[in-house]
Amino acid sequence: MDKPQLIWQVVASIPKGKVASYGQVAELAGLPGYARYVGTTLSRLPGGTKLPWHRVVNASMKIAERGGSRMLEQRHLLEAEGVVLLGEKILKHHRWQI
DNA sequence: GATTTGACCGGAG
DNA sequence: CCTCCGGCCAAAT
Numbered sequence: 001m002d003k004p005q006l007i008w009q010v011v012a013s014i015p016k017g018k019v020a021s022y023g024q025v026a027e028l029a030g031l032p033g034y035a036r037y038v039g040t041t042l043s044r045l046p047g048g049t050k051l052p053w054h055r056v057v058n059a060s061m062k063i064a065e066r067g068g069s070r071m072l073e074q075r076h077l078l079e080a081e082g083v084v085l086l087g088e089k090i091l092k093h094h095r096w097q098i
Numbered sequence: 099g100a101t102t103t104g105a106c107c108g109g110a111g
Numbered sequence: 112c113c114t115c116c117g118g119c120c121a122a123a124t
Contacts, residue, residue, distance in 0.1 A: 003120095003121090021106085021107090022105075022106050022107085023106065023107060023108095026106090031120090033107095033118085033119050033120070034106095034119080034120060034121090035106040035107060035119075035120090036104070036105095036106045036107085036119060036120055036121080037106090037119085037120050037121055037122095038105085038106075039104065039105040039106055040103095040104065040105080040106095040120080040121060040122065041105095041121090042105060043104075043105055044122085053105085056105080057105090058105080058106060058107080059106075059107055059108080060107095063105090064105040064106080065104095065105050068105080070105070071105090074105090
């Protein structure tokens with residue numbers, strides 16, 4: 001199984017309205033220490049993808065990349081799913097599996 | 099093949 | 112809240 005495939009699988013399994021950190025996704029994919037690679041993989045993701053990439057945030061529960069256009073879109077998509085944000089920070093009860 | 103870069107993490111100060 | 116630092120892995124230069 002290719003590594004990107006494992007990551008996609010985990011991201012796709014995140015329930016609607018929940019979020020997970022990059023490190024958490026890496027660990028659930030059986031790739032401990034690959035937090036950074038998860039970010040690289042998602043960045044290589046084509047636009048219009050079916051994967052819920054917006055449900056992945058950093059360990060501080062904040063949306064990554066400052067000033068980027070993605071940040072705004074991600075926030076919008078999350079709010080559309082009922083996720084509540086304080087500034088850029090996501091409320092803890094939206095975490096997936098703790 | 100070596101170096102830099104990036105949507106990261108955790109601890110220390 | 113902030114910055115600094117070392118560790119991490121693959122892709123791009």
